[in-house]
Amino acid sequence: GAVVSQHPSWVICKSGTSVKIECRSLDFQATTMFWYRQFPKQSLMLMATSNEGSKATYEQGVEKDKFLINHASLTLSTLTVTSAHPEDSSFYICSAREWSGLLTYEQYFGPGTRLTVT
Amino acid sequence: DAKTTQPPSMDCAEGRAANLPCNHSTISGNEYVYWYRQIHSQGPQYIIHGLKNNETNEMASLIITEDRKSSTLILPHATLRDTAVYYCIVRVGGNQFYFGTGTSLTVIP
Numbered sequence: 389g390a391v392v393s394q395h396p397s398w399v400i401c402k403s404g405t406s407v408k409i410e411c412r413s414l415d416f417q418a419t420t421m422f423w424y425r426q427f428p429k430q431s432l433m434l435m436a437t438s439n440e441g442s443k444a445t446y447e448q449g450v451e452k453d454k455f456l457i458n459h460a461s462l463t464l465s466t467l468t469v470t471s472a473h474p475e476d477s478s479f480y481i482c483s484a485r486e487w488s489g490l491l492t493y494e495q496y497f498g499p500g501t502r503l504t505v506t
Numbered sequence: 507d508a509k510t511t512q513p514p515s516m517d518c519a520e521g522r523a524a525n526l527p528c529n530h531s532t533i534s535g536n537e538y539v540y541w542y543r544q545i546h547s548q549g550p551q552y553i554i555h556g557l558k559n560n561e562t563n564e565m566a567s568l569i570i571t572e573d574r575k576s577s578t579l580i581l582p583h584a585t586l587r588d589t590a591v592y593y594c595i596v597r598v599g600g601n602q603f604y605f606g607t608g609t610s611l612t613v614i615p
Contacts, residue, residue, distance in 0.1 A: 392549075394549075420601055422601075422602070422603070424605075431593070431605045431606060431607050431608060432544075432550070432593075432605040433605075434602055434603065434604060434605075437601060437602060479547070481549050481550070483549075483550075483603075485601060494552050494555070495540075495552070495603055496552065497542075497549035497550045497551070497552075498549050499548055499549045500547070500548065500549045502547075
């Protein structure tokens with residue numbers, strides 16, 4: 389199957405600083421990428437949908453000025469957590485969509501990035 | 507969006523078939539059923555998906571009822587490495603996946 393990578397796999401930052409997380413589709417072109425957040429013992433929560441060359445669409449309750457998403461190419465999307473605070477500590481996961489037909493597709497997930505804000 | 511309901515946890519003996527149920531009673535005719543699993547601290551892994559017909563691949567089988575209101579994921583010979591949280595997702599016409607709470611499957615030696 390298609391491979392999605394994330395970098396870094398884990399990061400520790402101080403409160404008030406910004407952190408950038410990269411998501412890459414390694415062997416396919418991803419016109420659409422997605423960003424999720426997962427707190428301990430909880431399910432994945434969709435944060436935003438990112439289409440190449442256009443602005444991201446954020447889910448209700450997700451602050452777009454805090455979570456900046458850039459999808460400048462067909463293989464790279466970045467999530468920047470600005471002015472991070474301890475409550476932003478979470479597991480951030482990206483996914484990318486690969487078409488396998490007109491109506492059906494598979495969404496491939498990255499390995500996740502563990503963010504800890506101290 | 508169609509919502510899914512899954513039991514929070516299940517156990518299965520190693521080597522036996524694991525049958526994971528999912529209810530999606532509000533599913534519409536053009537909505538697909540997807541199954542993913544997540545092993546602790548990793549990204550979700552695609553397993554299988556289907557619309558109305560039963561599907562089988564090298565990982566699992568997906569059985570969808572005729573009225574499409576429920577489905578069952580079958581792992582034919584569960585191994586310890588199949589211990590994970592399994593998510594049943596119904597995808598609407600758009601792109602997004604909305605994850606439910608999933609089923610935590612524990613395969614017991």
